Amino acid sequence: MQNFKIIIEYDGSAYHGWQRQPTDRTIQGEIESTLMTMTENRVTLIGSGRTDAGVHAFGQVANFRCNTSLGAEVFQNGLNSLLPEDVVVTSCEAVPEKFHAQYDVKSKTYHYRILNRRLPDAIFRRYAWHIRKKLDLNAMRNALYYIVGRHDFKAFEGSGSPRTSTVRCVMNADFVETDNGYLVLKIEGDGFLKFMVRNIVGTLVDAGLGKITLNDFKRILASKDRNLAGITAPAHGLFLMEVKY
Amino acid sequence: MQNFKIIIEYDGSAYHGWQRQPTDRTIQGEIESTLMTMTENRVTLIGSGRTDAGVHAFGQVANFRCNTSLGAEVFQNGLNSLLPEDVVVTSCEAVPEKFHAQYDVKSKTYHYRILNRRLPDAIFRRYAWHIRKKLDLNAMRNALYYIVGRHDFKAFEGSGSPRTSTVRCVMNADFVETDNGYLVLKIEGDGFLKFMVRNIVGTLVDAGLGKITLNDFKRILASKDRNLAGITAPAHGLFLMEVKY
Numbered sequence: 199m200q201n202f203k204i205i206i207e208y209d210g211s212a213y214h215g216w217q218r219q220p221t222d223r224t225i226q227g228e229i230e231s232t233l234m235t236m237t238e239n240r241v242t243l244i245g246s247g248r249t250d251a252g253v254h255a256f257g258q259v260a261n262f263r264c265n266t267s268l269g270a271e272v273f274q275n276g277l278n279s280l281l282p283e284d285v286v287v288t289s290c291e292a293v294p295e296k297f298h299a300q301y302d303v304k305s306k307t308y309h310y311r312i313l314n315r316r317l318p319d320a321i322f323r324r325y326a327w328h329i330r331k332k333l334d335l336n337a338m339r340n341a342l343y344y345i346v347g348r349h350d351f352k353a354f355e356g357s358g359s360p361r362t363s364t365v366r367c368v369m370n371a372d373f374v375e376t377d378n379g380y381l382v383l384k385i386e387g388d389g390f391l392k393f394m395v396r397n398i399v400g401t402l403v404d405a406g407l408g409k410i411t412l413n414d415f416k417r418i419l420a421s422k423d424r425n426l427a428g429i430t431a432p433a434h435g436l437f438l439m440e441v442k443y
Numbered sequence: 444m445q446n447f448k449i450i451i452e453y454d455g456s457a458y459h460g461w462q463r464q465p466t467d468r469t470i471q472g473e474i475e476s477t478l479m480t481m482t483e484n485r486v487t488l489i490g491s492g493r494t495d496a497g498v499h500a501f502g503q504v505a506n507f508r509c510n511t512s513l514g515a516e517v518f519q520n521g522l523n524s525l526l527p528e529d530v531v532v533t534s535c536e537a538v539p540e541k542f543h544a545q546y547d548v549k550s551k552t553y554h555y556r557i558l559n560r561r562l563p564d565a566i567f568r569r570y571a572w573h574i575r576k577k578l579d580l581n582a583m584r585n586a587l588y589y590i591v592g593r594h595d596f597k598a599f600e601g602s603g604s605p606r607t608s609t610v611r612c613v614m615n616a617d618f619v620e621t622d623n624g625y626l627v628l629k630i631e632g633d634g635f636l637k638f639m640v641r642n643i644v645g646t647l648v649d650a651g652l653g654k655i656t657l658n659d660f661k662r663i664l665a666s667k668d669r670n671l672a673g674i675t676a677p678a679h680g681l682f683l684m685e686v687k688y
Contacts, residue, residue: 207565254566278562286565317523320452320531321499325566 199263201297202273205289206258211324211434212284215251216258225249225285229260232280236273237266244299246306246441250393252433254325257288257307259441261299297443305369307386307440310399310431315379326380327399327435333406335381339373341405341415342383345398346371352422354401356393356430364391364422384439393430400428444510446542447518449474450534451503456569456679457529460496461503470494470530474505477525481518482511489544491551491686495638497678499570502533502552504686506544542688550614552631552685555644555676560624571625572644572680578651580626584618586650586660587628590643591616597667599646601638601675609636609667629684638675646673 206225214222218230226243233241245260268276274290281287311326313319318328345351345368352364370386383399401418404410410418410428418426451470459467463475471488478486490505513521519535526532556571558564563573590596590613597609615631628644646663649655655663655673663671 209566209568256566283563283568284565286563288562317533318528318531320529321454321501321570323454323528 199265199295201261201263201293201295202270203259203261203289203291203293203297203299204274204277204287206255206260207286207288208255208258209284209324210249210252210254213251215253216245216248225255225258226260228281228285229277232277233262233264235280236268236276237264239264239266246299246303247390249438250396250433250436253436253438254434255438257440258438259299259443261293261297263295299441302443303389304442305386305388306390306438306442307370307384308390308395309437309439310383310385310395311435311437312381312383312399312403313379314381319378324434325437327432329403331407333381333403334408335373335375335406337408337412338381338402338406340412341402342371342373342398344412344416344419349419350422351391351394351419353418353420353424353427354394354397355391355424356397357424358392361391366390366394395436396431396433397424397427399431399435402428403431404428444508444540446506446508446538446540447515448504448506448534448536448538448542448544449519449522449532451500451505452531452533453500453503454529454569455494455497455499458496460498461490461493470500470503471505473526473530474522474532477522478507478509478518480525481513481521482509484509484511491544491548492635494683495641495678495681498681498683499679500683502685503683504544504688506538506542508540544686547688548634548686550631550633550687551635551683552615552629552687553635553640554682554684555628555630555640556680556682557626557628557644557648558624559626564623569679570682572677574648576652578626578648579653580618580620580651582653582657583626583647583651585657586647587616587618587643589657589661589664594664595667596636596639596664598663598665598669598672599639599642600636600669601642602669603637606636611635611639640681641676641678642669642672644676644680648676649673 216225218227241262243260243262270290277287313326313328348367368387461470463472488505488507515535522532558571558573593612613632
């Protein structure tokens with residue numbers, strides 16, 4: 199039995215998220231059926247976690263175990279020639295059999311891209327949330343720093359997600375300004391609740407628009423009440439950048 | 444009668460090029476029908492020139508004349524709210540009535556993007572030509588310098604284009620390497636023949652792959668024979684960046 203770890207880059211625009219579904223196209227579903235073609239066996243792909251419909255990834259990680267004589271390079275090349283062009287396996291390596299892409303996660307880093315200027319971007323419109331009104335980056339950054347550390351993030355959790363605890367640790371978080379009006383939230387945590395990054399972004403944007411104060415933001419986090427937080431930011435601004443083990 | 448100059452950014456992926464067509468979606472067609480909605484008049488949009496199906500633009504320029512009391516800002520905002528999201532009017536200004544977006548062109552700058560590495564790019568796959576084999580950038584640059592200046596570019600002309608002369612002047616041309624394996628050809632000329640940039644790129648790639656020598660490239664340009672030149676590089680790597688007047 200061999201165990202392979204793969205790193206996957208994908209454009210989530212055309213997919214109903216990571217997790218395999220009976221009818222809709224998903225990333226896990228596409229890769230599993232390609233692996234079945236290659237190995238002539240049913241292979242289960244274990245992802246580091248789900249990404250929602252429309253979310254992109256530069257560094258999603260997954261592993262699969264199978265009884266095969268094929269090597270890592272053959273798997274990588276085979277997957278890349280058979281997968282649709284919006285899914286690319288950027289790395290494939292043989293790992294010890296006990297490696298588990300979900301249970302062994304140490305941290306995940308997400309980026310959320312906002313385009314903050316009057317004009318939309320025709321060419322990269324699928325990869326950022328366009329907000330016309332000028333955001334106060336300082337206010338957003340100050341609010342953001344409240345979430346760094348170990349907190350109960352229940353106020354920022356989407357409904358209907360299975361989990362035992364809503365406490366998570368955010369190790370790093372920052373907002374950076376890049377060219378042409380793009381703002382990028384970079385956030386690293388030991389785990390994220392359903393919609394957590396997008397709900398944090400929606401609430402930070404309220405702070406950036408002056409709809410809530412820094413104190414309001416602090417109170418929302420402490421309240422553990424989803425109804426007090428802002429909207430769920432759109433999926434297409436979110437990128438899973440890196441998973442550490 | 445007012446005359447307006449607009450600058451347009453578009454993602455060409457979903458369009459059959461610039462020029463209005465009876466049935467297929469085109470950039471000119473979309474903008475003209477939006478102008479008709481706004482002015483309740485038939486308005487002709489004069490582009491700086493056509494772009495082929497699938498070609499993108501950051502800085503296409505066009506003008507339209509019409510009898511209207513609407514101002515430039517109203518046109519820009521109206522167009523941007525009515526046009527599909529892959530077409531954005533980045534500037535709109537009133538200009539003297541004699542301004543003609545096609546006849547008055549002084550120069551045009553195109554970029555052609557090549558992704559030169561083993562792995563494709565899942566997320567930006569629509570905006571570069573992916574070439575796996577390592578290209579010799581120096582060989583391509585040296586060949587490129589032969590086309591700078593005033594030349595008869597017949598060898599690089601696509602068939603079936605109406606024109607009186609195949610002589611054009613290329614003022615600037617260079618290849619630059621950017622991050623992550625991207626190479627960008629930047630070329631400025633007083634005008635371009637049909638498929639000229641893409642045919643030049645296809646032939647430069649032959650030089651970069653060692654299929655032809657520097658001398659071959661020189662001979663191809665001098666031959667005025669399209670059959671000797673390389674393939675037409677795919678449309679989706681090409682961007683019309685700027686039109687000067």
